[in-house]
Amino acid sequence: GAVVSQHPSRVICKSGTSVKIECRSLDFQATTMFWYRQFPKKSLMLMATSNEGSKATYEQGVEKDKFLINHASLTLSTLTVTSAHPEDSSFYICSARPSLISSGYTFGSGTRLTVV
Amino acid sequence: QQQVKQSPQSLIVQKGGISIINCAYENTAFDYFPWYQQFPGKGPALLIAIRPDVSEKKEGRFTISFNKSAKQFSLHIMDSQPGDSATYFCAAIHSGSRLTFGEGTQLTVNP
Numbered sequence: 265g266a267v268v269s270q271h272p273s274r275v276i277c278k279s280g281t282s283v284k285i286e287c288r289s290l291d292f293q294a295t296t297m298f299w300y301r302q303f304p305k306k307s308l309m310l311m312a313t314s315n316e317g318s319k320a321t322y323e324q325g326v327e328k329d330k331f332l333i334n335h336a337s338l339t340l341s342t343l344t345v346t347s348a349h350p351e352d353s354s355f356y357i358c359s360a361r362p363s364l365i366s367s368g369y370t371f372g373s374g375t376r377l378t379v380v
Numbered sequence: 381q382q383q384v385k386q387s388p389q390s391l392i393v394q395k396g397g398i399s400i401i402n403c404a405y406e407n408t409a410f411d412y413f414p415w416y417q418q419f420p421g422k423g424p425a426l427l428i429a430i431r432p433d434v435s436e437k438k439e440g441r442f443t444i445s446f447n448k449s450a451k452q453f454s455l456h457i458m459d460s461q462p463g464d465s466a467t468y469f470c471a472a473i474h475s476g477s478r479l480t481f482g483e484g485t486q487l488t489v490n491p
Binding site for chain 1: 412414416421422423424425426429469478479481482483484486
């Protein structure tokens with residue numbers, strides 16, 4: 265089946281530094297990928313839609329300068345948390361839709377970011 | 381219009397029992413209703429999904445019941461096992477839109 269690989273699974277960084285999270289579609293091409301943020305015991309909150317070869321579309325309230333998204337190829341999207349602060353600590357998850365025919369979405373395994 | 385309401389927020393079931401999670405939606409344009417299972421520290425995984433032209437879909441111990449007129453759908457987990465303990469999310473989507481998630485249900489199956 266369709267697999268979305270997300271790395272790293274866990275990262276700890278110091279305040280003020282930047283962290284990059286990678287999301288790869290392993291056996292399909294993804295023109296669109298989605299980035300979510302999830303707080304403990306809460307649902308997934310869509311942050312942005314990543315489009316291959318064009319700018320990402322950010323949800324209202326999400327700082328695009330803080331959460332930089334790059335979708336340089338049909339199999340890779342990256343989320344960079346710039347100048348990270350403790351309040352950016354969260355669980356970040358990417359997803360992609362393997363087929364234009366199917367409506368199903370496949371999710372990565374998530375990245376636990378801790379900013380100290 | 382984009383909301384999906386999910387209940388209960390948490391559910392405790394004994395091993396072998398039936399777990400039932402309910403969702404209701406507002407947007408009649410939704411045409412695909414997936415359920416996701418999420419274990420702690422992991423991303424959601426598709427469990428089962430249904431389209432509104434079907435009233436029920438069963439895969440193993442998991443069944444979706446769909447009531448189009450009431451705009452409601454539910455997940456039934458038969459013979460619940462401790463390994464089913466996880467957070468379950470219902471979701472809805474229509475072509476060209478993004479996934480709309482319910483608030484999630486934390487299921488605990490006691491041995």
